[in-house]
Amino acid sequence: MVEVLLRKRKPPILTPSRIPCLRQFPTINITQGCVLGCVYCYIQGYSNYPGPERVVLYENTAELIACELARKRRKPCRVYFSPSSDAFQPLPEVQDVSFRTMAVLLDSGVEVAFLTKGFVGHRFIRLFSETPHMIFAQVGITTLDETLCRLLEPRAAGPCERLEAIAKLNQIGVRTTARLDPLIPDVTDATDSIAPLLDALREAGVKSAAASYLFLRPRFTARMKSLLVSVSATPPGMDAWQYQKFSDGCGGGRMIGSAERHRRFARLRALGKAAGIQIAPCLCKNPGLGWVGCAIAGPPPSAEQDGLVQHMFGFAEPPPAGGMV
């Protein structure tokens, strides 16, 4: 049983993320914590993480955003949901606040970008269908295997539901990409796992996808290992899954080595090309691999909009007049 704790948040809400590829846009978390409970999720290590069965819901987010936007002489061009939670968690209260907040933004002419593994219901599809050109959607998915998906992302939407959401978003004209992240070497990136997934994504209308590999944080390593070894229904590569492959250290965690990652990304890109999907590695987690970024929040804003965001957050001089939404 999930507990939803209601809390009023304090302004300002429209603040930039510290994640490099999101630095151009304000980001919003509707909740503190996230009940989707992905086993690899980094927020479980945060000091303010409320626990797996609990979220803190910022119930006044939409109202505060409306006030903040009304006060601002210059509005941001786009807002991203959500760096440390999912706006589409399967909790009616959370979905209500997400819906109202996105509606306020869109009404004010501000684009909405999101990454989700959650449940994008009919009312969101209806809302997005009014201004599809203002929405940038990315749906996380790494496997078509329901059992494995349930183990990795216990309360997230299943693979079929995510594919359905992608197809619906594409049908109403929303630019929708997939996010193959985190891939597990020899498990979810095995050809007989990833190739059917890419075909299914293409069928749902996906033309491009971002990708990244599992980053093993020390506190989750034992849990991930035992979980993966227990997945007897996923034969390809399970025996070959070796912790030793995770040789690149970073901030106490480990990734597979950069040479091997490079090789695997090249193979993924070739598989993507065969399926008609362009695959770009996430640059934040793979600096130095020499590819372009993964467009986590949609395509980059125009030079004018970029200048505006930089100015809003004190990074640069203001853009010339007229360069705002």
Ligand code: SF4
């Ligand atoms: S959806 Fe994202 S924030 Fe939520 S548990 Fe999964 S990885 Fe963490």
